[in-house]
Amino acid sequence: MTLNRRQFLGATAAVAASLAAPPILGAAKPKVVVIGGGAGGATAARYIAKDSKGAVDVTLIEPTRNYYTCFFSNLYLGGFRTINSIGHSYGKLASDYGINVVHDYAVGVDRDTKTVTLAGGAKITYDKLILSPGIDFVDGAVPGWSVDQQNKMPHAYKAGSQTELLKSQIMGMREGGTFALIAPPNPYRCPPGPYERISMVAHQLKQSNPTAKILVVDPKPNFSKQGLFEEAWSKYYGDMITRIGPDFGGDKVSVNAETMEIDIDGQVEKVDVCNVIPAMQAGKIAAAAGVTNDAGWAPVNADDMSSKADPDVYVLGDASHQGDMPKSGFSANSQAKVCANAVRHALTGSKRFPAKFSNTCWSLVATDDGIKVGASYEATAEKIAKTSGFVSQTGEDAALRKKTYEESIGWYDGITSDMFG
Amino acid sequence: MKFSRSIFYTTALILSLFNYASAEVSKPQAFDALCASCHQLEGPNQVGPTLGKMISTPIASNPSFNYSKALKGYAALNRTWTMESLRAFLQNPMQAVPGTAMSFAGIDDEATLDSIVNYLADPGEATHSDEAMAIAQLEADPEYGEYLASECLTCHQADGSNTGIASIVGRDEVDFIDAALQYRNGIREHQVMQLMTQNLSDEDLAALAAYFKTLSPGGNQ
Numbered sequence: 200m201t202l203n204r205r206q207f208l209g210a211t212a213a214v215a216a217s218l219a220a221p222p223i224l225g226a227a228k229p230k231v232v233v234i235g236g237g238a239g240g241a242t243a244a245r246y247i248a249k250d251s252k253g254a255v256d257v258t259l260i261e262p263t264r265n266y267y268t269c270f271f272s273n274l275y276l277g278g279f280r281t282i283n284s285i286g287h288s289y290g291k292l293a294s295d296y297g298i299n300v301v302h303d304y305a306v307g308v309d310r311d312t313k314t315v316t317l318a319g320g321a322k323i324t325y326d327k328l329i330l331s332p333g334i335d336f337v338d339g340a341v342p343g344w345s346v347d348q349q350n351k352m353p354h355a356y357k358a359g360s361q362t363e364l365l366k367s368q369i370m371g372m373r374e375g376g377t378f379a380l381i382a383p384p385n386p387y388r389c390p391p392g393p394y395e396r397i398s399m400v401a402h403q404l405k406q407s408n409p410t411a412k413i414l415v416v417d418p419k420p421n422f423s424k425q426g427l428f429e430e431a432w433s434k435y436y437g438d439m440i441t442r443i444g445p446d447f448g449g450d451k452v453s454v455n456a457e458t459m460e461i462d463i464d465g466q467v468e469k470v471d472v473c474n475v476i477p478a479m480q481a482g483k484i485a486a487a488a489g490v491t492n493d494a495g496w497a498p499v500n501a502d503d504m505s506s507k508a509d510p511d512v513y514v515l516g517d518a519s520h521q522g523d524m525p526k527s528g529f530s531a532n533s534q535a536k537v538c539a540n541a542v543r544h545a546l547t548g549s550k551r552f553p554a555k556f557s558n559t560c561w562s563l564v565a566t567d568d569g570i571k572v573g574a575s576y577e578a579t580a581e582k583i584a585k586t587s588g589f590v591s592q593t594g595e596d597a598a599l600r601k602k603t604y605e606e607s608i609g610w611y612d613g614i615t616s617d618m619f620g
Numbered sequence: 621m622k623f624s625r626s627i628f629y630t631t632a633l634i635l636s637l638f639n640y641a642s643a644e645v646s647k648p649q650a651f652d653a654l655c656a657s658c659h660q661l662e663g664p665n666q667v668g669p670t671l672g673k674m675i676s677t678p679i680a681s682n683p684s685f686n687y688s689k690a691l692k693g694y695a696a697l698n699r700t701w702t703m704e705s706l707r708a709f710l711q712n713p714m715q716a717v718p719g720t721a722m723s724f725a726g727i728d729d730e731a732t733l734d735s736i737v738n739y740l741a742d743p744g745e746a747t748h749s750d751e752a753m754a755i756a757q758l759e760a761d762p763e764y765g766e767y768l769a770s771e772c773l774t775c776h777q778a779d780g781s782n783t784g785i786a787s788i789v790g791r792d793e794v795d796f797i798d799a800a801l802q803y804r805n806g807i808r809e810h811q812v813m814q815l816m817t818q819n820l821s822d823e824d825l826a827a828l829a830a831y832f833k834t835l836s837p838g839g840n841q
Binding site for chain 2: 250550559587606608
């Protein structure tokens with residue numbers, strides 16, 4: 200008998216189900232499994248472990264031993280941070296909080312048997328599962344590009360070796376060459392991210408390659424903090440930066456990684472470095488768990504971040520489809536605390552408090568020139584809804600901008616110690 | 621004997637009432653609005669020197685503050701602040717002490733001027749607003765405080781480190797509430813802090829202040 204793939208997977212699941220011991224009520228500690236050790240997952244794991252004081256068994260599954268934050272990775276491209284300064288280990292979460300940190304990929308979730316399967320073959324059962332897998336790219340979103348080309352045309356939108364590769368390409372670019380950035384359509388991780396990146400690359404090139412050009416190809420007519428970025432670009436970087444929006448074909452772009460050409464609605468440009476940031480969807484494990492919608496994101500209830508598909512599964516951060524919050528590390532960290540409070544309540548009967556959410560996104564546009572946008576949010580029956588917000592203004596004085604930048608450095612240290620202990 | 625004892629008690633009562641009243645002069649909101657961006661009442665000097673009891677105190681006498689030549693010259697002539705000289709200075713600093721480094725236009729409103737001069741005459745223990753003192757009396761649920769605090773800890777570090785954002789751990793509760801109120805009431809400007817405090821009720825502030833007081837600089841949370 201030949202098993203086809205479906206039968207094989209089905210058989211494996213059945214064996215796994217038969218091996219899973221039935222839970223003995225009251226005997227074992229409740230088990231929480233968290234997939235993804237970024238701003239959502241690491242925070243949720245830490246808060247549940249810290250606040251339950253050992254009453255909940257917490258496992259954190261994260262493939263990398265050294266986690267590089269996406270936030271502030273643009274500052275590394277601009278020469279304001281070292282790569283090591285944005286790297287973090289999970290040592291404290293294990294030693295100080297008793298979290299079982301497993302460095303592996305989660306490749307499957309069986310919600311019927313409440314089992315997570317790892318790439319290494321291990322299976323871990325859960326009472327509550329928290330998915331915080333971040334983003335993956337939509338195949339074919341930029342014709343000619345796939346993850347197979349990421350070493351020629353990096354995305355650098357998951358920080359680490361991709362970010363280092365992009366930096367080395369920028370530093371090695373021929374004099375007067377062209378750096379192209381293909382911006383993603385909405386919704387995507389870190390709305391100001393591509394534009395902060397443009398600012399930081401321009402800052403770097405202005406010093407190391409001042410005749411270089413930057414070409415931004417953008418499918419969106421508008422973008423986050425647009426007025427503030429454009430003011431900074433003309434103030435600091437003169438005519439170095441050209442942005443092509445959808446009115447000039449920015450939404451009809453394909454690339455050729457072999458010839459280093461990009462085709463913008465029929466007009467072909469030869470470029471020297473090409474940073475492709477394709478359209479995004481929830482990290483693939485969310486789809487494997489069967490909690491995503493047609494657009495590839497995971498709908499959640501606003502009051503506790505539980506999946507609309509399964510009350511024992513929660514989805515945090517970029518992967519979630521929650522309403523008005525931007526996909527940012529700050530948002531994920533904020534959502535994680537609401538989720539941790541609800542999960543702990545469900546498992547141990549601890550007090551449950553009303554959901555509160557907030558976000559601020561800082562961006563650096565040049566030396567000592569920081570800008571920010573932020574808002575607070577509430578949970579409604581329908582979604583996470585914005586209640587009020589603020590944004591930096593154009594024409595602010597230099598002292599305020601410097602203060603905003605210094606504040607962002609304080610925030611970086613705050614959120615990373617809130618994530619990693 | 622009975623009579624004189626009664627006089628003794630009456631006198632003691634009057635004295636204690638007097639002391640009580642003096643210690644309860646609360647900080648006028650105008651101080652926070654007009655002065656507090658540069659002057660504190662305790663802690664290190666900011667843009668301006670940290671202020672204490674002003675009346676009968678030598679002018680320009682905070683040893684760790686670098687005063688302008690103009691104010692040092694004024695101090696050599698006038699020695700100590702009086703209610704009159706302090707009033708004149710705060711009404712129009714440039715006119716009272718030409719060349720002073722205090723870049724402040726002065727206070728036109730007579731009532732505001734009086735409230736600040738009376739307050740600075742001897743701030744005593746009254747470094748807090750009535751509003752903050754009232755909030756500090758509210759019942760505070762420590763668990764709720766800890767939950768609310770998690771929102772602050774995205775930016776403010778639990779171990780009190782300040783690498784660009786102020787420490788809020790281990791502070792006196794009324795101090796904490798007063799600082800938050802200055803943002804919530806729009807006296808101190810900061811986009812993030814104004815937004816965050818607008819969403820905090822009086823009970824929330826009391827719970828937060830009680831929780832953050834239990835954290836100590838250097839960690840151990």
